[in-house]
Amino acid sequence: MPALIIAGFAVAVLAPFACCRWGLRARYLFVLYPLAVTAYLAGSYAGIVSGAVRRTSLMWMPALGVRFSFLLDGLSLLFALLVSAIGALIVVYAGAYLKGHPHHGRFYAFLLMFMSSMLGLVLADNAITMFVFWELTGVSSYLLIGFEHERESSRYAALQALLVTGFGGLAMLAGLILIATVTGSYELSVILERGDALRAHPLYLPILLLILTGAFSKSALFPFHFWLPNAMEAPTPVSAYLHSATMVKAGIYLLARFSPALAETASWHYLVTLGGVATMVAGSVLAFAQRDLKRILAYSTVSALGTLALLLGLNTEEATKAAVVFLLVHSMYKGAMFMVAGTLAHETGTRDLEALGGLRRLMPVTAVTALVAALSMAGLPPLLGFISKELIYDAKLQAPQAQQYITTLGVMANAVIVAVAGMLAVAPFYGRRRETPKPPHEAPWAMLLGPAFLAVMGVVIGMMPGIFAAPVVSAAVAALHPVTVGVQIVLWKGFNLVLGLSMLTVVMGIAAYAGRAHLLRAFAGLRRMAHVGPLQAYDGVLAGMLALARTQTRLVQSGYLRVYVATVVLFLAATAIATVTLGGTGPGALRITRVHVAEVSLGAVMVLAAWTAARAESMLAAIAALGIVGYGVALMFVMFSAPDLAMTQFAVETLTIVLFILILPRLPRLRRLSRPAVRVRDMLAAGAAGALLAIAVLFAARQGPPSRLARYFADNSLPLAHGRNIVNVILVDFRALDTLGEITVISVAAVGIVALLRLRVETEKDKGAP
Amino acid sequence: MKSLILRVTARVLLPLMSLFSLFVLLRGHNDPGGGFIGGLIVGAAFSLYLFACGLQAARAALAVDPRAFIVFGLALATAAGIFAFFSGAPFLTGLWAPVPLPVLGKTGTPAVFDMGVYFVVIGVTLSIVFGLAEE
Numbered sequence: 001m002p003a004l005i006i007a008g009f010a011v012a013v014l015a016p017f018a019c020c021r022w023g024l025r026a027r028y029l030f031v032l033y034p035l036a037v038t039a040y041l042a043g044s045y046a047g048i049v050s051g052a053v054r055r056t057s058l059m060w061m062p063a064l065g066v067r068f069s070f071l072l073d074g075l076s077l078l079f080a081l082l083v084s085a086i087g088a089l090i091v092v093y094a095g096a097y098l099k100g101h102p103h104h105g106r107f108y109a110f111l112l113m114f115m116s117s118m119l120g121l122v123l124a125d126n127a128i129t130m131f132v133f134w135e136l137t138g139v140s141s142y143l144l145i146g147f148e149h150e151r152e153s154s155r156y157a158a159l160q161a162l163l164v165t166g167f168g169g170l171a172m173l174a175g176l177i178l179i180a181t182v183t184g185s186y187e188l189s190v191i192l193e194r195g196d197a198l199r200a201h202p203l204y205l206p207i208l209l210l211i212l213t214g215a216f217s218k219s220a221l222f223p224f225h226f227w228l229p230n231a232m233e234a235p236t237p238v239s240a241y242l243h244s245a246t247m248v249k250a251g252i253y254l255l256a257r258f259s260p261a262l263a264e265t266a267s268w269h270y271l272v273t274l275g276g277v278a279t280m281v282a283g284s285v286l287a288f289a290q291r292d293l294k295r296i297l298a299y300s301t302v303s304a305l306g307t308l309a310l311l312l313g314l315n316t317e318e319a320t321k322a323a324v325v326f327l328l329v330h331s332m333y334k335g336a337m338f339m340v341a342g343t344l345a346h347e348t349g350t351r352d353l354e355a356l357g358g359l360r361r362l363m364p365v366t367a368v369t370a371l372v373a374a375l376s377m378a379g380l381p382p383l384l385g386f387i388s389k390e391l392i393y394d395a396k397l398q399a400p401q402a403q404q405y406i407t408t409l410g411v412m413a414n415a416v417i418v419a420v421a422g423m424l425a426v427a428p429f430y431g432r433r434r435e436t437p438k439p440p441h442e443a444p445w446a447m448l449l450g451p452a453f454l455a456v457m458g459v460v461i462g463m464m465p466g467i468f469a470a471p472v473v474s475a476a477v478a479a480l481h482p483v484t485v486g487v488q489i490v491l492w493k494g495f496n497l498v499l500g501l502s503m504l505t506v507v508m509g510i511a512a513y514a515g516r517a518h519l520l521r522a523f524a525g526l527r528r529m530a531h532v533g534p535l536q537a538y539d540g541v542l543a544g545m546l547a548l549a550r551t552q553t554r555l556v557q558s559g560y561l562r563v564y565v566a567t568v569v570l571f572l573a574a575t576a577i578a579t580v581t582l583g584g585t586g587p588g589a590l591r592i593t594r595v596h597v598a599e600v601s602l603g604a605v606m607v608l609a610a611w612t613a614a615r616a617e618s619m620l621a622a623i624a625a626l627g628i629v630g631y632g633v634a635l636m637f638v639m640f641s642a643p644d645l646a647m648t649q650f651a652v653e654t655l656t657i658v659l660f661i662l663i664l665p666r667l668p669r670l671r672r673l674s675r676p677a678v679r680v681r682d683m684l685a686a687g688a689a690g691a692l693l694a695i696a697v698l699f700a701a702r703q704g705p706p707s708r709l710a711r712y713f714a715d716n717s718l719p720l721a722h723g724r725n726i727v728n729v730i731l732v733d734f735r736a737l738d739t740l741g742e743i744t745v746i747s748v749a750a751v752g753i754v755a756l757l758r759l760r761v762e763t764e765k766d767k768g769a770p
Numbered sequence: 771m772k773s774l775i776l777r778v779t780a781r782v783l784l785p786l787m788s789l790f791s792l793f794v795l796l797r798g799h800n801d802p803g804g805g806f807i808g809g810l811i812v813g814a815a816f817s818l819y820l821f822a823c824g825l826q827a828a829r830a831a832l833a834v835d836p837r838a839f840i841v842f843g844l845a846l847a848t849a850a851g852i853f854a855f856f857s858g859a860p861f862l863t864g865l866w867a868p869v870p871l872p873v874l875g876k877t878g879t880p881a882v883f884d885m886g887v888y889f890v891v892i893g894v895t896l897s898i899v900f901g902l903a904e905e
Contacts, residue, residue, distance in 0.1 A: 059860055643802035647794075651810030655895060658817045662902040722866055722876055723799040731804065732887070733880045736862045740847055740883075743890040747840045750894040754837070757901040 001056045001070040001123060004040060008033055008116025012109045019105030027095035030108055034091065034115060037084035041077060048077050048475055055125060055189075066186050071125035074475025078324065079122035079253055081472070082331050086245045087115045089450035093339055094237035096446035097346060107147060111241070114140035118246050122253055127176040127186045131169070134218070137247055138165045144242065145234040157230040160538065164227045168217025172254070175210030178203055179261075188257065195261035208267055211258060212275075219251025219305045222279040226535035228302055232294040236342030239294060240450075244301050244334035249327065252305065255312045256323070259480055263315040269400070272313030279306025281409055284416040288512070289520060293341040293351040293424065297334065300377075300420050303413060304330045307392065310406070314399050317481050322391035324476045325469065329376060329384045329458065336373040336454040337424055340366055343447050344428060349437035353423060358433030363442050365452065367429040372455035374425030376462070378418040378509060379502060384462035384469070386502070387490075389414065393498045411505050418509020419516065426513075465490065566682075569689040576692035579699070599639060606632035614683075619667055623660045627653060644727045773822070780822030784831065787815035795888050796874060805884040809891025817899050825903045836900060839893030847886030850879040 011033050018026040044054060058068040072080075094111065098104045117140055120133035139162070146158030180186045182201050183194040191198075198204060215221075220228035231243050242248070255272065262268060283303025290296045304326070311323035343366050345351045348359070360367040376385030396407045442448075461468045512519060606629050613625035630653035637646035674682070713726055713734065723729040731739050791811035798804030820828040854863035866878035874881075 058855060062860060644804065644807070647802060647807045648810065651807060651814060654814050655810060655817065655899075658814070658821075658899065659902060661821075662899065721864060721880065722878070723880075725798060725800055725802060725804070728798045728804040728884070729880075731806075732884045733864045736851070736864075736880070736883055739887060740851065740862070743844065743847060743887055746894050747844060747890055750840060750897045751837070754897050754901045757904065761904055 001054070001072065002058060002068060004037060005070075005116050005120045005123070008037075008112055008119065012112035012116060015109040015112055016105035019108060026105075027091055027108065030112060031088050031091040033112065034084040034088040037119065038081065038088065041072075041081050041084065044072060045077065045472070048072060048074055057125070060129075064186075065180075066128045067126050068129055069125035069187060070120075070123045070129075071189065072123060074472065074477070074479040075253075075256060075324075076122045076479075078328065078472050078476045079249070080119055082249075082328070083115060083118045083122065083246050086241060086331060086335050086454075089335075089339075089453060090237050090241045092446050093240070093342075093450040094235075096444045097235065097237050097342060103147075107144075107235070110140050110143045110147070111238070114144060114242065114247070118250070121250055125188050127180060127188060127191070130188070131173050131176060134172070134214075134250065135166070135169055137250060138162060138169060138218075141165070141231075141242055141247055144238045145231050147235055147238070148233070151233070153230075154233040157227075157233040161227045161231050163542075164224055164538070165218050168214040168224065168251075171210045171217075172214025175207050175214065178207045178210070182207070192258075192260045195264075198261050199265055204262075204265070205267060208262055208265075208271070211254065211262065212271060215251035215254040216275060216309075217251070218254070219248050219309070220279075220302050221251070221275050221305060221309050222282060223534040225279060225283065225302045226533070226538065229295050229298040232292070232298050236294070236338060236345060239297070240335050240338035240342065243298065244338050245331040248301065248305055249308075249331070252308045252312065252323075252327065255309065256320075256480060259312060259315055259320075263312075268315070269313055273310055273406070274313075276306045276308070276310030276313050277406065277409055279303065280310060280413045281306070284413040284420070287420045288416050288423075288516070289523075291353045293344065293353060293356075293428075294338075296353070296420060296423060297338055297341060300417060301330075301334055303417065304334070307410070307413075310410075311392065311395055314395060316395065316398060316400070317477065318391070318398055319395040320477050320480050321473065322388070322395040324473045325384075325391055326388045328461075328469065328473070329388045332454045332458050333373045333376040333385060336369065336451040336458075337377070339447065339451040339454075340370045340373065341424070343443045343451070346447070347438065347443055348440040353427060355434055355436060356428035357431045358429070359440055360429040362440050363429070365448050366443060367425075369448070369451045369455045370425040370429065372459060373451065374421040376455070376458040377421040377424075378506060379414065380506065382459065382462050384458045384465070387462060387465055389502055389505070390498050393501045397497065407501070411501055411508070414505045415508035415512060418506055419512035422510070422513035423516070566685060569685055573685075573689040573692050576689070576696040579696045596639075599636075602632055602635055602639070619664060619669075623657060623664070627657045630656065642727075644725070776822040780819045784815050784819045787818075788812055791815070791888075795884065798884060799876075799881065805887035806891055809888045810895065812892045813895030813899065816896055820899065820903055825900065828903075829900060832896065836893045836896035839889045840897065841893075843886045843889030843891075843893060845886075846889060847883050850882040850886060853879050853882075 011030065015026070015030060018029060022029075048054070054072040056070045060066050060068045091108075091111070094107065095104075098107060101107070114137060117133045117136035121130055121137060124130035124133055142158045142162040145161055146154050148154045149158075176186075179191055179198065182198055182203060183191050185191060198207070201207075217224040228243060228248065232239055234243070259268075280303050283299050283301070283306055287296050287299035287303060290299060308323055308326060308330075311319040311326070341351065343363075344356065344359075347363065348356065350356065372383070376383040379385045379389035393407065393410065396410050397403055399406055609625045609628035609632065613622045613629070616622040616625060630649065634646050634649035634653060637643075637649055713730055717723055717726045717729045721729045721733045723733070791808040794803040794811060795805055795808035796803075798808070816828055816832060819831060851862040854861060854865060857863075857865060859865070862879075862883075864878055864880045866876060870876045
């Protein structure tokens with residue numbers, strides 16, 4: 001399993017090169033990865049649905065108890081199948097959608113990176129492993145939403161998604177660490193067994209709030225729902241994959257995965273159910289009022305996620321069954337509808353509902369596909385959507401409390417969803433033909449394959465749910481409710497209240513669709529209320545933070561290098577005084593044993609050179625004098641037997657002088673030297689700092705025996721690390737992680753410096769010349 | 771500043787110093803030396819060549835953009851760490867080949883890591899030096 005995920009990242013890294021060589025045809029190569037994952041999952045299918053689970057684990061941080069663990073059970077199998085199967089379809093679709101785009105190599109790299117991260121997330125068995133993949137999905141989502149990075153709205157939307165989900169991710173991390181402290185392990189399998197201890201613990205409520213923040217922010221549930229409609233800036237294949245079928249379901253996955261451990265308390269019921277209900281209603285109503293096809297789809301996804309949260313909040317066995325089936329069917333129809341919307345936008349040049357109409361003769365296959373998907377969305381038999389709606393009503397009616405309210409709100413929200421389905425699939429294709437920016441024609445086969453496949457599956461699974469859906473659904477439910485009787489899904493259950501509710505919903509929905517214009521006019525006043533909400537809160541917080549940063553910078557950073565240096569030097573002096581007075585026996589006898597003539601003369605030369613540098617009247621003289629000081633330090637290292645340090649210091653000093661020489665022509669001439677009074681002040685400050693630091697070092701040097709660490713390194717360098725040069729062995733073996741961090745930092749610094757230099761050269765060229 | 775003496779000596783010194791830097795890199799594990807110092811020596815060598823023969827000649831002598839060195843070095847260092855995963859050990863465990871190679875001596879992941887550091891330092895110093903020399 002881990003090999004599969006790492007392979008995905010490897011393919012992602014190679015994607016841009018493959019696209020350079022083979023262009024868009026490379027997508028047939030890329031689609032092999034999700035197909036391979038699907039094949040692997042299909043191979044494990046039989047085993048998992050009969051109750052087995054598969055676990056793999058690699059050591060990562062043994063000291064902290066963190067491992068790289070993976071678990072394949074019913075729930076993760078379902079999610080992983082969704083990720084890989086829909087992923088394969090999206091890879092093919094995106095190829096046709098992006099034809100002509102210069103950066104498609106980059107796009108596929110990000111897409112495959114996301115696919116691997118999402119697989120890692122749902123397959124993870126360790127809390128920290130899951131968190132790492134959670135954040136990776138957030139990063140790849142950022143890269144994908146901001147793919148058209150030339151547009152400011154894309155950049156804004158990408159940053160918003162990253163900040164909101166990242167904030168939730170941090171809260172989730174805190175919650176996970178608290179859980180691990182309470183239950184004693186980071187492994188999810190262990191945590192889920194110790195649910196009772198967790199629920200009884202006094203820290204339960206903070207843990208719940210933190211985990212819920214993470215889940216709610218990732219799945220765009222109220223009050224974090226505002227990032228999802230803005231994320232529609234992404235190219236449509238991205239929206240179809242991430243923001244309907246997979247990434248937004250990650251929060252739902254988190255809720256589901258932790259429900260055996262965290263649910264069954266009043267707090268969970270209230271918080272999750274209420275959040276779900278609020279989102280469900282708000283999402284559906286907002287979807288009804290939109291004109292842009294993708295925003296309609298985004299808000300209806302928000303509503304669906306609210307329904308899923310609501311069902312997980314109820315946490316009964318029927319509710320879980322309903323949630324799992326709804327998860328499956330929603331991914332299928334929403335993915336299909338997003339792809340249809342993308343096809344419409346691609347072929348006609350517009351996504352505006354008012355501008356699309358009567359296209360069914362010109363785009364017949366797309367129209368039929370959209371219609372089938374919409375029937376599933378509206379919940380009409382014999383599609384899987386119908387079964388799903390029935391199960392949801394069933395679960396709501398059997399809720400422990402407040403069934404009437406939940407069911408009524410559910411009916412109203414679903415009615416609006418039926419109307420929305422009509423808006424998406426009926427309005428663009430039927431009715432009067434309207435003018436579109438580009439002459440419409442049917443889409444290429446690659447863009448028809450995805451939605452058609454998903455729509456057909458909706459019908460097939462709907463008609464034969466026992467064969468296709470029941471095994472994996474029951475395995476998923478069993479993963480969450482260990483004591484279960486087995487799950488049966490049938491298409492027709494006879495005339496009962498639930499069927500009545502479904503018919504009522506459909507009738508109300510058709511009425512709402514027909515009277516849409518009137519309804520929108522009647523509720524126009526409410527639209528003004530939409531301007532005060534969580535989105536404005538986000539904007540306000542961000543603007544406030546930037547304003548604070550600007551004020552603070554203006555106060556502290558004056559722009560004068562000498563002020564900064566003076567601050568550093570004086571602080572150093574103060575620290576030295578503190579060390580001497582607080583840290584030892586105070587100024588006592590300094591034991592100065594032997595002093596070589598060589599050391600003293602070298603020291604004198606260095607002091608003289610430093611004096612010359614301070615008093616120099618030309619830059620070149622100052623640089624040369626500083627060079628002497630530097631080489632003097634290197635000679636000191638040689639004298640005190642530190643050959644590695646000495647070699648490094650020689651090389652660094654040489655390169656520093658080289659750099660000075662390179663910028664010398666561009667430095668301003670030393671025109672105005674400081675006044676004598678200022679010079680005296682500077683000399684006192686520098687002298688005090690240097691002297692005090694020297695005294696502090698002398699006192700530190702006479703403290704006791706060498707530290708245990710030095711002895712450990714000296715003893716173990718040869719046997720454990722096979723090296724005699726202890727300094728080098730520490731750098732590349734014992735403390736290799738620090739070195740890795742250092743080289744990353746200097747690489748980033750180098751990239752920044754080159755960018756800044758390039759910028760200067762370019763502005764000079766612009767100013768310079770004809 | 772195009773001095774004839776400097777030009778001729780730089781043309782000889784560049785390959786010599788590069789070879790010396792490789793020597794310093796390889797001896798680092800048992801004697802003073804190592805990746806950082808080797809990289810800085812190459813940086814100094816190419817800076818000398820830059821002063822002697824100009825920026826274009828120095829870039830041509832390097833043949834590859836310095837930033838590619840940075841990326842290659844980081845990838846090498848990370849790969850040396852990830853290699854430990856294949857034996858089930860934590861990240862950055864030092865694994866040594868059982869048989870020492872004829873010229874290079876004992877090889878293992880710390881040696882590869884040191885090479886990664888070497889390339890990064892070359893890339894960083896030369897990006898900055900070449901960047902500043904652009905005029």
